[in-house]
Amino acid sequence: MNNVSQFNSKETIQAKACEWIAAIDRGLSAEESAALQEWMAANPSHQKMLFEMARLWDDMSVMHALQGLVTYQPHKTPRRVNKWLAAAAVLAVSVTGALSWNMLSAIEPTETVASVTQESATEIGEQKTVLLADGSKVFLNTDTQIRVNFYPGFRQIELLKGEAHFDVAHDPARPFTVFAGENAVTAVGTAFNMEFTRDNAFELVVTEGKVRVSQQSVSDSTTTAERNRAPLPIELEGVMVFAGEQALVKESVSARTALTQSEIAQSLAWQDGQIVFTGQQLNKALDEISRYTQVKFVIDDDRIIDTRIAGYFRVGDINGLLAALENSFDIQSYQDAEQNIHLHRADSSI
Structure with a gap:
């Protein structure tokens, strides 16, 4: 139904x-x-x-x-x-x-009507905080883009790519909805983190309050008239996600996972300019690091693919990363003429 x-x-x-x-x-x-x-x-x-x-x-x-x-x-x-x-x-x-x-x-209307449209983006390796017209704050991670449209009865934000943390100003009369891919997250006053992962899926972490996830989308071709046709509906059968929970959202919402305070802090460490790894495979860790730099990594030695990486790394600190890989995991590197960084075991003949 x-x-x-x-x-x-x-x-x-x-x-x-x-x-x-x-x-x-x-x-x-x-x-x-x-x-x-x-x-x-x-x-x-x-x-x-x-x-x-x-x-x-x-x-x-x-x-x-x-x-x-x-x-x-x-x-x-x-x-x-x-x-x-x-x-x-x-x-x-x-x-x-x-x-x-x-x-x-x-x-004329007795109240001043404000319609605010703005776009904000970050380059690779850049992070910044954006203050919205309603007092909400959006912290944009690397290579992220948002589009904001505020109307009298609702607040509409599109996460076009990347990752952002939303600290929503409380306003029960104007729902705050973030569209990402084919889904949307709606809140009245709360805080949550959204990160695009793959194929229009995004990872959701709610840090305060609660949000409702529903299947909605805003097409780039949607006209102003169509967007104004009605306030954004909230589906009654949407899934509620509460503070301290994490979920992967695509066509549906995955099973919600309860996070510890330590896990929440690790997932939001990027806001302090850090990346935290707690046993991720090397290739997955390199994918995450690559979000913050133009440098490309190449694994030349299959023996190191399954190496589990743990530790705190500064965003964009490639030299610190390579030093840690060599000192803690016996992984060496060299840079080729195209500035790509190749990784291999120390005892490799490469």
Whole structure:
């Protein structure tokens, strides 16, 4: 059974308003114009939401077109109809101080509507913290890219590649959803880490609070109108992941694993510029190290592939890594003309 949470009244109005804005943008037919007038007349909040959504639109011509459509009057009083039409005409040119506050609030939203779009990325070997408009913090690991879109009713972030830790500002009225591949993680106020692994799968570690994982995606080709069509739904059958738990997410959520405080600290050690290995095979360890450097590693000796690596290594400290491999694991190295680093056992004839 695939149950989806129902939008509340405000969200339903917002979704319909977005559909009307998209229709205004392409041009209304006579029938659509009449239907829009009827919809606006049905409830004063309908018109208010239309203006809110128009403010988020990329093209200001939509706002001008909408202002020209404001011809209805919810109260059947001739005097107030004249005031309404006069206010609409004035607004089409400029809003002046002669309008009363009550008159202005009937035309414009009473709250300032903020639509924030930003993109942030790091190069290979670079890390940085990004402060979002809502007060949330995102710590980007090496070779990571995110895209942020904030709307009145929801906060949307896309993890396009790499790894990021999200410290979410508490705002129950605006769900915070991070899309990665074909899945999404939604939180209200919490902290969690997401890392792309392979084939659009990502590893999730929740460090505070709880999150809901659901199967959702945001296509690069999705238009602003489609993204505004409705707030992001949270599937009732999504999987809850709690603080101290780890899960691999792809088409479904793997069995959740409870982590110790030490294990959580190790998984987040990259935020302190460290990589921690606790018995990983050499090739896996080198894959992780390669995320932070342009240097390529080549294993020339099959006998060292299964070598288990343990220890703390500084991000980008290749010399320190090679010294540790030689001193602790009897693995030597040399660099070829293309700057690739070759690894082999000390007693190898290579």
